[in-house]
Each structure stands twice: as structure tokens, then as C-alpha cells.
Amino acid sequence: MEAFMTSDLTGLWPPSDPSKTHLPSSSQPFNQETLQQRLQQLIEGARESWTYAIFWQSSCDYSGASLLGWGDGYYKGEGDKGKAKIKTSSAVEQEHRKKVLRELNSLISGSTAPTDDSVDEEVTDTEWFFLVSMTQSFFVNGGGLPAQAFFSSSPIWVCGPERLMNSGCERARQGQVFGLQTMVCIPLANGVVEVGSTEVIVQNSDLMNKVRFLFNFNGMDIGSWPSSMQNPDQANNNPQISKGIQFENPSSTSLTENPKELNFSEYAYDHRNGNSHLLKPESGEILNFAESKRTEESNKKKRSPTSRGSNDEGMLSFTSVVKSSGGGGDSDHSDLEASVVKEVDSSRIVEPEKKPRKRGRKPANGREEPLNHVEAERQRREKLNQRFYALRAVVPNVSKMDKASLLGDAISYINELKSKLVNAESDKEDLQTQLESMKQEFDLKMSSHASKLIDMDIEVKVIGWDAMIRIQSSKKNHPAAKLMAALKELDLEVHHASMSVVNELMIQQATVKMGSRFYTQEQLKNILVAKVGDSR
């Protein structure tokens, strides 16, 4: 059964294959393989436990009326599978379901024998609801949650039994009957994603974002987003120079190389290829901390091809000789010579100080250690610069600033973010408490009417922070459990409690101590009437 639902459905159910359906697709349908995968991803990874996800595909019938029909679906099942397979449906109903399934199966696969097994298990309510969904479709200007969502282009989130029943949607009503507590429809360009759950899940943007991510941006963006999110070195705000300079991620650097080992080879390479116009020194100079000058430089001085993975032939032979000799001679000049040699071809010979273009201190020639050291230091600087560059990318509003200012701005930006975060958190808390108190007030207001409806006698006496509670009610619906739950919820510590049943009457008595909040006698009574008297 499980296997049938989660894997086979895609290709088997007629309407899921656009070529077989009678409905001409108005916009191109999602790729079927990935469609189900996305539905799966949508609810498998979620914090909340969604029971199923369905994609309703928009299309037009022959008359031209817009229609939403089964696109694909993924059934995950209830959160607590083992125990929660409540057999609310009768044996007759079960037989009916199995029969329908069997027929369906045979219709699809053409053979009845192997599929019989898979229909032997019980078919839960939600499974059934999911399955029958396949046969449904909605006129977008008619009723139905998916249609409403599609028509209005805005998501619909319905949770709680009453809301499902009162939504004015037959499908929602049915879902409620089959045990659903939450149904959400999110419209897309070419259809609607519906998810449902047997639990009450309050509205949150998590799901929306996920849908938007998984469905709306299925094109080019889907690859680039996650990586740019994760890697600080890649995150970047300036589109025009995102080229490869600051990228450290090996995965995306077919052209760039790990800066730890092989720096600037691309620049060097460019230069051997002549003065490439790809990177003009002028344009790069503002944005790069180090590279801009170097491009010019390397015309004069070929920068350290030694330890780099250069596969240029002429260079290579030369390099390897010098290097393998243990850097005995002025190997620091080796790369220098190399470039000179090249240039020799085109221009002139040995003069190492042709122009005073080179920056910083001239190399202290005639050493053996420094060569490596120099290179290492170079790399360190480079790494630092790349970090600077990356930092520049994540801190807003720091154009054409020097390092010190950049750091300063980064610091204040961090602080700004921090305080904003703190603010947002406290706002959140405010809202939360507001919500809590609202809920309580709700109980309070409800109670004035409810108390007349429920057959219950309640007495509350508050003395300081202590309270005495006496409830006399029908023993039905576990009033004791409800009372205790209420006490817990109200943060009332139980000092003493007793309950006894006489005939059909339960008498409860409790003395409690208030915890975090103070309630007046009336408040407490009203709340308890609401909570314990609640007939659910």
C-alpha cells in the first residue's frame, strides 16, 4: 500500500500524464519526476508533520473553462503512524475502499494478481481522502479551496475543525470528516499546491517559502541559491565582478584555483595569452585590493609560476629545473627570468629593472629561504584580501572604501543586525504574549455563554494567591483530565485534589496555588468553565 502510494502513482494514474489526459495543458506542466520529488521534499523536510501534498494542475477543458485537476501527489501519512491508524471506518467501508483500490490498480497495471497484496492493508481515512482526491477537479471560478486560492492568487490556510467545516468548501468539509485538521492551498502560476495535516498547524511562512522555492523558481535559480546562501566567500552583492575572484569554493571554480596553493594563475595565464582585455586594470582596481596592479606588473615580472600548476610548456621545463635544484641560485628571480625570457621573444633581454613599476621592496637577492617564505607571505596576503573582498560583499553600503573603513562598517553593521535581531525577538515575544492573552480573553468571553449550555456546577474561591476549586459535572468526557489540563495550562500548582463519582455525577475538588499569573475569582471561574465545560 505504502509503496503503491508513494512511488507508483506518478506515472500510473492517468491524469498525471499530460499526454493521456483529455485536458490540454494551458501552461507547460512540471516535469513529472521532479514534481513528485518536490512534493515529497516539501513535506518530508518540514518541521510540521504534513500528511500529504497534492499539486493541482491548471488546465482548460474544451469549452475553455479553466479547471484544476490532479497533477501529482505525495502521501506521507500521519505523524505517529503506529498508533494513529484509528479505525474509524467500518469494516464495510474498509471493504469498499479495498475493492475500489483493487479495481483502480488493475485498471492501471492491467493485471490483478500482484497488486492484491498491496491492498490487503487497512486503508486509513487520510489515505482514502488522498486517493479519492485523484478523481477530483475544480472549476476555478467555482467553489473549492484550491480553486479559491488559484482564482484569488493568494494562499488559503484553514485550520481547526470548525474552520474546515465553515470554509464553504466541500473538499475541506470532507477532509475534516476524514480527520484532517489543517488544509493549505498555495497558488502557483500553473496550478495549486495543497497540503494537509491531521494536526492543527498554525499559519507560518515557512511552507510558503518552501513552495515558492521548490515550484516557482525551478529554473536557473534553483542551483545557485543554496550555494550562495551557504558559502560566505561566495556571497556577493556586486554582480559585475562576482567573476571568480573571491570564490574559494572548489566546486565552482573550474577556472579559479585554490588560493592556498595556486594563486593568480588565471591572471598569469591571461598574460601569457597576451594582454587580455577581459580584465582591464582600471576597472578592477577599485574592487580588488591586490590584483589590479598585479595585472600590469606581471608583464614585467612573471610572478612565481614555480609552485603553481602551470602547464605551459616553455615555462614548465624552466621552472622545474630551478625548483628541483632546491632553490639554490637566485630562484626568486627564476620566475622573473621566465617572464623576461618570454618577453625576450617579443622585445628585449635581461634588464630586470627596466621600469620602476614594481611595488614595494625589491627582492633581497641571493637567498635560499626567502623564496618560499615570500611566496607563503604572498598567499597569506592574498587570502586576507579575498576575505576582505568577501566581507565587502556581505556588508551593504561600503562602496569604494578602504580596509579600515570597511572593517568599521562591518562592525557597525554587525551591531545593527544584532540590535535589530534583539528588537525583532522582543517584538515576537510581545506578539506571542498578546496572542496568549487574547486566547485567554477568548475563553473568558466564551465562558459567559458557554456556562449556560454545559451542565456543570462550579465554585471558585480565591484567597491571596491560593484558590479553591469545586466542580460538579457529568462524569462524561473525562472532566478530571480536562480540569488537570486546565490547571497545568494556567500554571496553577495543585496542592490537593480529590474526585469522586456518584452515579453519573463527578465531584472534583482542588486547592491550587497561582504561579506566574494572578487570576481573580471571576476570571478563574470563567476560564475553568470554558475549559472544563468544553464539550469536546
Added chain:
Amino acid sequence: MEAFMTSDLTGLWPPSDPSKTHLPSSSQPFNQETLQQRLQQLIEGARESWTYAIFWQSSCDYSGASLLGWGDGYYKGEGDKGKAKIKTSSAVEQEHRKKVLRELNSLISGSTAPTDDSVDEEVTDTEWFFLVSMTQSFFVNGGGLPAQAFFSSSPIWVCGPERLMNSGCERARQGQVFGLQTMVCIPLANGVVEVGSTEVIVQNSDLMNKVRFLFNFNGMDIGSWPSSMQNPDQANNNPQISKGIQFENPSSTSLTENPKELNFSEYAYDHRNGNSHLLKPESGEILNFAESKRTEESNKKKRSPTSRGSNDEGMLSFTSVVKSSGGGGDSDHSDLEASVVKEVDSSRIVEPEKKPRKRGRKPANGREEPLNHVEAERQRREKLNQRFYALRAVVPNVSKMDKASLLGDAISYINELKSKLVNAESDKEDLQTQLESMKQEFDLKMSSHASKLIDMDIEVKVIGWDAMIRIQSSKKNHPAAKLMAALKELDLEVHHASMSVVNELMIQQATVKMGSRFYTQEQLKNILVAKVGDSR
């Protein structure tokens, strides 16, 4: 009257002076001058318009029972002063109030003549409520909002007329009668701060934080906390100090500096003060990138007295020449030199190369230009390092790391903060919408009962996203205005509407189109019944 209330009360009213009261103070009272200032600050700067603030001082009477009595108060008045002086109180009541005030005044000042003028104005309800508060006191284990807050050590926030009436507190009831809509009691160690407003102000942590800031931490912390907030150089994540971070109040930043201009001088100061045990070189070395070594160094090499505002003699002559030539007024370093100079006196003077301790390249002596350049470069490096240091302070979990890693961590930290912020914002939005829908549901549930109470006949027909509304009601209470307000609130676009009055009956008719949200017939009807039928 005003002057009397806002300035004179402090010292005049008997109980506000602890020496005159019969109540022995259990904990030392706040300084009276600053006490009223704080109450004023508390509500004057607030976003919301609070009407008054009172500090209830905790004390014990002779029997040992704990008591809350008038500590001090600040009366600000209603938000819209000009028009809002509603004369709800009768002329008799006004006379009574004035008489009492006059008597009070004479009691205080001893003479009746000069004070008569000040009591000629009308005494508004809230003023009166504030004034009579002075005479009140509460047993902490008795009733009353302040006492409850103090006893439970948790704030109490009551808003809305019903809640005030139902709070079980006589004072709150009275406040409601006198026009208050919101009353808040926040407990402190030695009393309770109470604020009230004639407007409905929903609970938020802003006020709490402010109270905590102004009252609880009046000691040593008050100076250091705000600065750690503002200044990126000082901000810091360690849990024990994070408490104060969320305070943003700019009014308390006499110590902070603009990070853009004058950074980090305090760190420099610490270092030049010799090997202060506050920051040992060893421990500092993890934290400092440059300074730890420098402390030792500065004994050997006279560091950069040149371009700084040093007032040392030998150095000075040199310095002043260079400095006055425009070497950027780094006046923040001035204290720094002083300490260096100090060390010079104790050890030795000019010898720059005493030991080979110096790092990097030796100075190319015998030049005139480079010397200045060297100094400038030194300062640049120093500035950079201080920025690094500051950054380090702001980014958590970066102990003993090198600059590159620090930058990397900073970057990912920024990204982390960013995403957290985004999350928090969306959570906020979720809660907001939840709250909204809750409010609507509230209306919904209320309506089922309310509809029977209000004399009104309503008919709603929904067709697709259009709806037809017909309301027949008393012409009283501007039902048309209420309907239109409701339509606006529900985002229902009016296509057509008409209203006509027959005798005492108003008949309204409207056809509307639903906007962002879909309502079923029942929903819409219920909501409209609630909103239009509301007798307010």
C-alpha cells in the same frame, strides 16, 4: 496646576519624604530628585502616550506588615491636551476637587494665599486620580494591582475597560472610571512602578526594558551599559553582559563615540599604561593583533610620538613641526603618547636599535621623507589592527584565530545574523497574521450571540468573489459609517451602495467585491453583524 503637579510634588507631599513618614523604609529609597526624573524619563520619551507614572515605595508599618505607599509620581497628562479635557465631572465635583486641593496646598506650604491661583483651573479626571493616589497605600498581601505585582514579582498589564473592571482591583476600577484604559504595574526590588494611560496600549517589552534600565540598574551599571550598546568597539556577546545590549536609548550615551571617527582609543590607552594587570600581555596576545608585542617594544623603540599630539619636550619639538603640517588630527591618541613618554623617562631615550627586538625591516636611516611616511604607515596599520580587534569583540566564538579566519568568521556571522533576522521577521509576520485572524474569529464567535442582542436585520449573499449586503437597522450610532469602516477593514471593494432612512430605520444596501481574502456567506454575515451591530 500643572506646575504644581510636575515639579513641586516631590518634596512637598509628606509621604514622599521618608524622614517625615511614619513608615520605616525597609530598603533604601531612591534618591528623590532622580526618582521623579526617572519617572518623567520613563513616560516622556515613550512611543506610547502614558498619562502618569507613579512609584509605590515598599515599606513596613509598625506591625511588620509590608506596605506599598506613595513614593513619587509624575503626571504628564493626556496625549491630546487641548481638546481632551473632557468635563465629565460635575461642577460640584470640580468644586470639591479644588477645595481638597486648596486644603492640601495650604497644608503643605502653610499659606493659602499664593496657591489659590494654581487651583483655579479645572481638575481633570486623570489629574484627580493621580492626586488621590498620593493618599493610597496597599498591603502587599492584600488586593490591588501594585500589591499583586509586587507580591508575585511579575508585571501586570491591564488594558481595556472590561479588564480594568474585572481585574479585581479597586484601584483599577477607579482608574477606569476616571478614564484610564491601560494600567501597568512593574515590580522592583523596593517597590512598584505604575503607569497609566487614557489610551489602550497593548503589552510590549519596551516599557519593561525602560523600567529595568531606569530603576533596577541605577548603580554602577548605568554608565557602562549604554556605551557597550552603541559602540561597536565595546559591544560584546558574553552572556553575562548581554543583558544591556538591547537598550538602544540614545539619551544615555554620553560616553560613546562615533565609531567612524574616533575609535578604540580606550584600548590603546590600556596598553600604554604599561603592563597593566588588567590586560596581561599573555592574555592580550590572543586578543590583540599588534599591541601585545608593542608594549615591550615601546621600551626599546620610541614609537611614533611624531605625528601625535604629544606634549613631551624633547619629542615635542620634533612632533610639533611635523604635526602642525597637517598630520590629521588624531587627537584621540593624545593620551597615548603621554604614557609612552612616561616610560621614556624611566628608561632611555634616542637609541632606536638597542636590541634586535624590532620586527621587520630596519629603518633606512638618513632620510627625511621616509620618516614621516613610516610614521603614517605605522598609524594606518595601527588603525587597521584596532579595527580587527574591535571586530573580534563583536564576533562571537573567534578565540585565538588569525586575521583571515576572523574575517571569515565575521562574514559567516553576518550571514547568520542576516538569516536569523529574516526568520524572525517572518515569524513576526506569522504571529501578526495569526493575531489578525484571531481577532476576526473573535468577531465571528461573538457575533452569534451579539446578533440576538442588537436590533438589526442583515442579509448577505455571496456569489463568487462578489457579495451583496443588505442591512436594516436603527439609524442611531451611524450604522453607515460602521458598515463602510467594516468593508474597508475587510478589504471589500464597494461597487455600489445606497442608504436611506425611513422614520427611525436605516436601510443600507451594498454590492462589493472581495479583495485579498475570501469570505463565505456565513463568515461575512457574522463579521458584519459583529462590526455594524456593535453598539459602541
Added chain:
DNA sequence: TGAGACACGTGACTC
């Protein structure tokens, strides 16, 4: 002209 910014090579230091 000159102050500021940057990168460089180098010596010192650390683990």
C-alpha cells in the same frame, strides 16, 4: 605636493 592607501619583501616569533 603631499597625504593616504596599498602591496611587497623581510625579520621575528610561535608551535
Added chain:
DNA sequence: TGAGTCACGTGTCTC
């Protein structure tokens, strides 16, 4: 020991 980090003095470039 040697790889890594840092600070220094310097050369160069740019407004």
C-alpha cells in the same frame, strides 16, 4: 624544523 603569522619599512600610485 619549518610552515604560518605578524609587523615593519619601503616603493609606488592616486587624488
